[in-house]
Amino acid sequence: EIVLTQSPATLSLSPGERATLSCRASQSVNRYLTWYQQKSGQAPRLLIYDASTRATGIPARFSGSGSGTDFTLTISSLEPEDFAVYYCQQRSIWPLTFGGGTKVEIK
Amino acid sequence: EVQLVESGGGSVQPGGSLRLSCAASGFTFSRYWMHWVRQAPGKGLVCVSRINSDGSTTTYADSVKGRFTISRDNTKNTLYLQMNSLGLEDTAVYYCARDLGATSGWGQGTLVIVSS
Numbered sequence: 001e002i003v004l005t006q007s008p009a010t011l012s013l014s015p016g017e018r019a020t021l022s023c024r025a026s027q028s029v030n031r032y033l034t035w036y037q038q039k040s041g042q043a044p045r046l047l048i049y050d051a052s053t054r055a056t057g058i059p060a061r062f063s064g065s066g067s068g069t070d071f072t073l074t075i076s077s078l079e080p081e082d083f084a085v086y087y088c089q090q091r092s093i094w095p096l097t098f099g100g101g102t103k104v105e106i107k
Numbered sequence: 108e109v110q111l112v113e114s115g116g117g118s119v120q121p122g123g124s125l126r127l128s129c130a131a132s133g134f135t136f137s138r139y140w141m142h143w144v145r146q147a148p149g150k151g152l153v154c155v156s157r158i159n160s161d162g163s164t165t166t167y168a169d170s171v172k173g174r175f176t177i178s179r180d181n182t183k184n185t186l187y188l189q190m191n192s193l194g195l196e197d198t199a200v201y202y203c204a205r206d207l208g209a210t211s212g213w214g215q216g217t218l219v220i221v222s223s
Binding site for chain 2: 046
């Protein structure tokens with residue numbers, strides 16, 4: 001099973017600041033890496049797929065990068081609605097696995 | 108617009124069974140792999156099962172293998188998850204999800220509580 005390790009577990013930032021979230025895989029997932037945003041009581045929302053492609057309707061302040069085992073989600077300037085939990089997920093091999101999440105909270 | 112609506116959750120005693128359903132609309136259901144993903148209270152996401160577009164291929168997480176069965180009815184645009192021999196560790200919100208990549212879409216989830 002591919003283990004995805006997200007860091008940090010919590011990121012305390014202010015609106016307007018830049019957020020950098022990391023996801024590291026225990027073995028290569030090529031570029032089969034997806035990022036989701038989840039707010040309390042809601043289903044996950046697709047942000048980025050194939051490591052760097054923004055999903056339809058996702059603002060340009062969200063960007064993804066990486067390949068192989070190291071990936072990054074960057075939010076260039078945090079908006080109030082961006083404070084949430086972010087998960088990475090690999091679809092390279094079964095079982096499909098998710099990282100433990102990074103909570104982006106208001107400082 | 109992709110719509111996925113789960114139903115069938117509820118409270119059940121350990122050892123019991125439940126059948127979850129997921130009604131799909133707004134897209135051609137029969138073209139997509141479908142998944143069940145669960146989230147225990149305050150915890151992360153775990154993909155427990157998936158099924159290919161015509162229902163001929165299914166896969167399961169080790170934690171549910173032999174207890175859960177995923178299926179679909181493409182004539183009814185509905186995904187199912189039959190859950191047997193439920194244990195306390197199966198308590199979670201269960202989401203159905205279309206794809207888990209470029210065209211991912213999720214329902215709002217249905218809560219399953221296993222408790223004596």
